[in-house]
Structure formats: C-alpha cells, structure tokens
Amino acid sequence: MNKTFDWEACRRDFPILDQTIHGKPLVYLDNAATSQKPLSVIEALVHYYKRDNANVHRGIHELSNRSTVAFEGARARVARFIHAPHPDEIIFTRGTTESINLLAATWGATNLKPGDVILLTEMEHHSNLVPWQMIARRTGARLAFIPVTGDDGMLDLSRLEDYLTPQVKLLSMVHISNSLGTLNPVEELCARARKMGVTTLVDGAQSAGHLPVDVQALGCDFFAFSGHKICGPTGIGVLWGRQECLEGMPPYQGGGEMILTAGYDRTEYKPAPHRFEAGTPDISGPIGLHAAMDYLDAIGRDQIWKHDQELAHHAWDQLSKLKDIRLFGPAGNSPFRAGLVSFLLKDVHAHDIVTLADQAGVALRGGHHCTQPLMHKLGVESTARASFYFYNTRAEVDQFVDVIREIQRFFGR
Amino acid sequence: MFEDVNDLYQQVILDHCRHPRNFHEIPSCSVTAQGRNPVCGDQLKLFLTLKDDRILDAAFVGSGCCISKASASLLTENVKGKTRQEATALFDQVRGLITTGQDQGDVGKLAVFAGVHKYPARVKCAILAWHALLEALKGGSAPVTTENEAS
Numbered sequence: 373m374n375k376t377f378d379w380e381a382c383r384r385d386f387p388i389l390d391q392t393i394h395g396k397p398l399v400y401l402d403n404a405a406t407s408q409k410p411l412s413v414i415e416a417l418v419h420y421y422k423r424d425n426a427n428v429h430r431g432i433h434e435l436s437n438r439s440t441v442a443f444e445g446a447r448a449r450v451a452r453f454i455h456a457p458h459p460d461e462i463i464f465t466r467g468t469t470e471s472i473n474l475l476a477a478t479w480g481a482t483n484l485k486p487g488d489v490i491l492l493t494e495m496e497h498h499s500n501l502v503p504w505q506m507i508a509r510r511t512g513a514r515l516a517f518i519p520v521t522g523d524d525g526m527l528d529l530s531r532l533e534d535y536l537t538p539q540v541k542l543l544s545m546v547h548i549s550n551s552l553g554t555l556n557p558v559e560e561l562c563a564r565a566r567k568m569g570v571t572t573l574v575d576g577a578q579s580a581g582h583l584p585v586d587v588q589a590l591g592c593d594f595f596a597f598s599g600h601k602i603c604g605p606t607g608i609g610v611l612w613g614r615q616e617c618l619e620g621m622p623p624y625q626g627g628g629e630m631i632l633t634a635g636y637d638r639t640e641y642k643p644a645p646h647r648f649e650a651g652t653p654d655i656s657g658p659i660g661l662h663a664a665m666d667y668l669d670a671i672g673r674d675q676i677w678k679h680d681q682e683l684a685h686h687a688w689d690q691l692s693k694l695k696d697i698r699l700f701g702p703a704g705n706s707p708f709r710a711g712l713v714s715f716l717l718k719d720v721h722a723h724d725i726v727t728l729a730d731q732a733g734v735a736l737r738g739g740h741h742c743t744q745p746l747m748h749k750l751g752v753e754s755t756a757r758a759s760f761y762f763y764n765t766r767a768e769v770d771q772f773v774d775v776i777r778e779i780q781r782f783f784g785r
Numbered sequence: 786m787f788e789d790v791n792d793l794y795q796q797v798i799l800d801h802c803r804h805p806r807n808f809h810e811i812p813s814c815s816v817t818a819q820g821r822n823p824v825c826g827d828q829l830k831l832f833l834t835l836k837d838d839r840i841l842d843a844a845f846v847g848s849g850c851c852i853s854k855a856s857a858s859l860l861t862e863n864v865k866g867k868t869r870q871e872a873t874a875l876f877d878q879v880r881g882l883i884t885t886g887q888d889q890g891d892v893g894k895l896a897v898f899a900g901v902h903k904y905p906a907r908v909k910c911a912i913l914a915w916h917a918l919l920e921a922l923k924g925g926s927a928p929v930t931t932e933n934e935a936s
C-alpha cells in the first residue's frame with residue numbers, strides 16, 4: 373500500500389465513518405453513489421450560514437458581497453480543479469444529470485437536425501442516455517452506441533470508424549463506468565472525434581474526484597461532474613464547456629440573474645456562465661464544493677487514484693478466488709480498472725447480498741446502477757457493487773470479502 | 786455472522802426461494818399480470834386460471850431476489866381454490882402483515898413475512914407479486930410497480 377500518505381489518519385476527518393451499523397463497525401463501500409463529507413466541508417457550510425449568508429450578485433451590502441466573492445471564488449476553484457482555461461466556462465448545475473440535460477436542451481436543440489447521430493456508448497448511465505433520447509425525439513436525430521465487449525467491460529474500438537460517421541454530431545461518453553469500473557480512453561476518443569468535427573462531452577461523475585482531470589488534455593468540448601461524489605454537498609454540479617461552444621448556445625432556463633436588460637417584449641441575455649444560471653443559485657453548494665476540492669487536492673488526486681486502484685485490485689484478486697462468482701469490468705491489475713468492483717454470486721440475488729452485507733456493517737449497492745440497457749446486454753437484471761474511496765482501507769476490503777464468503781455460506785446451507 | 790436476519794430469511798422463505806413452487810407459465814390461463822420493481826429491474830409475471838369466480842390454478846415466472854421469489858411462490862400456493870373476494874381479502878391481510886409486521890389474522894405459512902417490515906428496502910420485494918395478483922384479479926394488463934408502496 374501507498375506509503376506517502378497516512379490514509380488511516382484522514383478517516384478522522386470523516387466523523388460519519390466512526391459508527392457501528394447493526395452492532396458492527398461501518399464499512400462504507402457505496403462511494404460511487406455518494407461520498408462522505410470531511411469536517412472541512414461541513415464546517416464551510418456551517419460557517420456560510422452562520423456568518424455570510426445573503427443572496428449573490430447585485431447586492432451592495434457587506435453580506436451579499438461576501439456571498440458573491442465566495443460563490444465566484446468557488447467557480448474559479450472549479451476551473452483550477454479541472455484545468456479549465458477560464459472560470460467563465462464553469463456553469464453551476466444541480467449535478468451531472470442536470471449538466472447533461474442542460475447541454476441537450478441548449479446545444480442539442482440548436483445543433484441537431486433530422487439524420488444527425490448522437491453517439492454514446494453501451495455503458496452509459498441513464499443520465500447520459502435519457503436526455504439524448506428526449507432531444508433525439510424532438511429534433512429527429514438518432515442515437516448510436518459504441519459497443520461494450522462483454523463482462524470485461526471494455527469499449528470495442530476495433531470498428532470505431534463504423535460508428536464515428538460523418539452523420540455524428542456529438543460523442544458523449546462516460547469517463548469511468550459506474551457499473552463496470554472501466555476507465556475509458558476518452559482522450560483518444562476525443563482526438564478521433566475532433567478530427568471529424570464532432571463535439572464531445574465527457575461524463576466525469578465517477579472520475580472528477582478520483583483522478584487528476586485536465587479538460588484541455590482530455591481534449592473534450594464539455595465535461596460534467598457532481599459535487600456530492602467528490603466529498604462536496606448534494607445538489608451542486610458542474611458543466612464545463614469550451615468558450616467557443618458556449619458562445620453559440622441559447623439560454624437554458626429564463627429568469628433573474630441571466631439577463632443583461634429585460635423588456636416586456638424582448639430580453640438580452642448575459643454571456644456564459646450566467647446565461648445558463650437563471651434564478652438564485654445554490655450558494656452554499658459551491659462553497660462546500662470549494663472546501664471539498666481543497667481537501668482532495670491537499671491529498672492529491674494522483675495519490676487517490678493509486679489508492680483506489682490498489683483497493684480495487686486487491687478486492688478483485690480476493691473475490692476471484694471465490695467459486696460461483698461472476699466479476700464484471702476489466703481485470704484487477706488492468707490499468708483501465710477504476711476503484712469499484714461489480715459482481716454477482718450464483719443463485720444469490722444482488723439485493724440479498726446487499727441486505728446481508730448491511731447486517732455485517734458493510735454498505736454496498738445492488739441493482740441496475742441506472743445502466744439498465746447494459747445490464748440487459750450482459751444478460752443480468754442487476755449486480756452487487758463495492759465502490760472505494762481514499763478513506764477505505766485494505767482491511768475493510770478484506771472484511772468485505774469475508775462477508776461475501778459468509779453470504780455464500782448462508783445461501784448454500 | 787447473520788444471526789439477526791433470520792426474521793427476514795426464514796427457513797420457509799429460503800426453501801421457496803431455492804425451490805419456487807408453481808414456477809412456470811400457464812399458456813391457457815384466464816388472466817396474467819406483470820409486476821416490476823424499478824429499483825432493481827426485477828420483474829415477474831403471474832398467471833391465474835379462473836373458473837367462474839374461483840382461482841383454479843396459479844403460477845409465476847420471472848427474476849427476482851429471494852424475498853420476491855419466495856413471496857410469489859407462496860402466493861401461488863395460497864390463492865389456489867380461493868374466490869376473487871377471498872384472494873382480495875388475503876391481499877389486504879398480507880399487505881398489512883408485510884408493511885406493519887402486525888398479526889392480520891390467520892394467514893398460515895404467509896406469516897413468515899412478518900419480519901420484512903424491519904427491512905424497509907425489502908418491503909417492495911415482498912409485496913410485488915401481491916400487487917400483480919390484485920391487478921390480475923381486476924383483469925388489468927398494464928404492468929404494476931411497487932414504486933408508490935410505502936416502505
């Protein structure tokens with residue numbers, strides 16, 4: 373295990389981890405659903421509401437000034453976090469889902485026409501599928517999917533040219549699959565798409581807080597992620613867009629904050645990002661997110677990625693020793709293996725696995741993970757999933773594997 | 786390790802989950818209904834053969850967890866021979882039992898579901914087949930879900 377950072381020590385920053393569930397110490401392995409929050413994030417929220425709360429922008433008084441500075445400071449911090457060239461390219465949303473819906477409703481509505489193709493992959497979360505189905509229906513565009521190879525969870529890029537046709541206007545893909553744990557080669561795919569003049573979106577919900585993200589190096593046009601999966605509060609997310617892409621996009625919602633001047637008949641809109649942020653925004657969200665990004669970068673996302681991968685590798689190795697288990701996604705030692713492991717036990721349903729694991733204090737997730745078409749492709753209804761973060765330990769992974777062994781015994785008796 | 790879950794995974798439930806009874810289609814059935822659990826993607830299809838007002842035969846197919854499979858299996862055993870009215874009354878009893886754990890009168894083997902209410906996430910699993918039963922008795926063809934079932 374990585375010796376450069378005291379991972380055990382950082383658990384003390386997460387008061388929630390120090391409790392028992394059904395009489396057993398909590399082992400929280402549902403980080404792909406949402407991460408826990410360190411004290412610094414909780415305190416940033418408390419401080420904001422205790423001392424600085426006021427509406428942002430246009431305020432003349434001191435508290436409004438403080439709120440605005442903190443809010444816009446968070447925007448600048450997000451830009452640094454993903455290495456965006458400019459804070460004005462950062463749009464605050466409710467989360468990855470809203471970020472993608474925003475893009476579909478604005479960019480999609482103006483750029484898609486009958487015959488156009490929206491290229492996705494077969495491993496997309498419903499949030500990067502359903503908004504495109506909806507806009508395809510409205511515009512006459514159609515969807516196409518880069519196939520997944522099978523249980524090993526890789527994108528089949530052998531016939532990419534068959535998919536990346538001149539009709540493709542948008543390539544939208546997940547950076548790290550939430551149900552397979554695959555790290556996709558988005559840099560390569562964005563480069564291929566760029567050559568064809570295809571606009572690209574990367575869904576960074578599972579990646580932004582787990583590995584260093586540089587949107588300029590990725591070469592995408594848009595990047596979306598959620599605050600709550602990277603130690604920040606729920607209800608805050610980000611859509612980054614390349615400035616020249618944002619410039620041509622119509623507003624998302626209409627209202628306050630997004631206008632330059634308004635008349636009874638017509639209104640002139642602000643440029644990005646405020647054009648896309650009508651109404652009083654979530655102010656505490658970005659402030660909490662700011663603290664979360666500071667926390668993660670104090671550790672270093674390169675370190676977090678190594679730690680994630682080590683835990684996933686260890687979990688994979690241990691689980692693959694069990695009989696009657698089916699593991700999904702790239703092998704444990706694959707460089708494409710991110711920090712989560714999806715699996716099924718023969719004749720034991722994922723919900724039963726999760727209920728029993730919970731009795732042992734281990735928080736897992738079971739279900740289709742909002743990737744129902746992928747589940748059907750793999751011929752399953754659901755899987756059980758353990759997803760790791762930097763505060764998880766190798767000992768916890770061992771406990772988790774012991775519990776899985778016990779579950780097999782329980783249903784085998 | 787799992788001493789505490791015996792109230793959920795009772796022997797009868799484990800038995801019916803491993804060896805579901807009446808686990809087949811009835812091609813000549815009078816009515817069918819589908820149940821879907823959007824939480825996990827599980828679905829089952831229930832088949833009833835009715836003569837006049839009485840359920841002569843009941844069977845099911847589908848995929849699901851131990852709780853939902855056992856519940857469907859026990860359902861098919863219990864509704865055979867019952868009239869529509871008796872089966873509807875049984876639905877009310879079983880639903881009460883599953884959601885509150887409180888005695889709803891004699892429900893025979895179905896009493897094994899009294900422990901489910903302590904596992905709110907699993908109430909929907911246990912009750913899925915019963916909603917399908919109600920829908921089948923109504924002659925409905927739209928799939929039912931347990932999405933709005935209190936849990």
